[in-house]
Amino acid sequence: MALVDCANALLNDGICILPTETVYGLACSAFSAKAIRKVYQLKGRPSTNPLIVHVLDHSFAEEISVTNEYSRKLAKAFWPGPLTFILPKKKSIPDEITAGLNSVAIRSPSHPTFRKVLDQVQLPLAAPSANPSNKLSPTKFENVVAAFGKDCPPFIDGGQCDIGIESTVLNLTSTSPSILRLGPITKDAIEKVLGIQVGCERIILEQTGGTKARQSPGQGPKHYSPNTPLFLYSTMEQMLRSNAINEGDILILPCAKPPLFFPAKKIHQLYLSSTGHPKEITKNLFKILHDADKLKKKRIHVALFPLGDGLLSAVNDRLSRAATERF
């Protein structure tokens, strides 16, 4: 689809698939209740889970939300880019976007195609990840076509998304900011810019055994699931010792080197990277999970990454929610 046709569709209550630097988005005008309903329907998304709105810059965010000192500082440091703010909403944002909440999720994407479309339409664009609810996020337009089949909306192909996982979501509605979804912009990086400590709901949930009410409706424990059952191990050593790995299963490994051999069994091995670099692993995470699904095998086995790297914590978070079984 040509960019101009996409802009026209968006100006006329239409929806389309656009690349962002994180994952592909299912875009519509944030002011069109009709288009918003189409987005919820196509994704099969519960009406209680609000959408995220994309803007060109912080001054556009000011038109639809009550911004503050934190959002200004962070936008200066990280926008355009993969950081989403939750801010008190202004009246112009319809309740359909926010699922009735009085806050709205906003980010400014850096992908040149998405920015060109934003510039043409001069509207905030809602765009949740372009996957059926709870399924794997798409990092290539082929993933979107495969997921929606004949119902797939028109799209612009932007190749494989550079970052590969969804933006960090940061709650800025109170004086103590807290991370609601781990992502490419790490807790450390945010704290460095703000000069204060920020909370992290994921960590609190783990500490309280998950009893605390969720502040972000889309952050349920099960999400991002492949169709193939995924067995998740705490460490690589544990995975390699597992006797749950059977003939024909798929093993996902961080790096192509060193090669691993299972002389007695035929095991499919897929690699998240050629270098072991966290950015490359993150970029390929959903791509490899989609590839694994296409093989239509009985099980996928993968291990969590050791704690320490902020980006890989976000990868661990996605793996935890994709898991069918934990070891």
Ligand code: TXA
């Ligand atoms: O990188 C991204 O953020 C991608 C690209 C396309 O921009 N979008 C994306 O959208 O991941 P979505 O809808 O799949 O995830 C947005 C998350 C959801 O978990 C949703 O529950 C949460 O943001 N969210 C939206 N509005 C919120 C609000 N007012 N308060 C708390 N959480 C909110």
Ligand code: MG
């Ligand atoms: Mg999503």
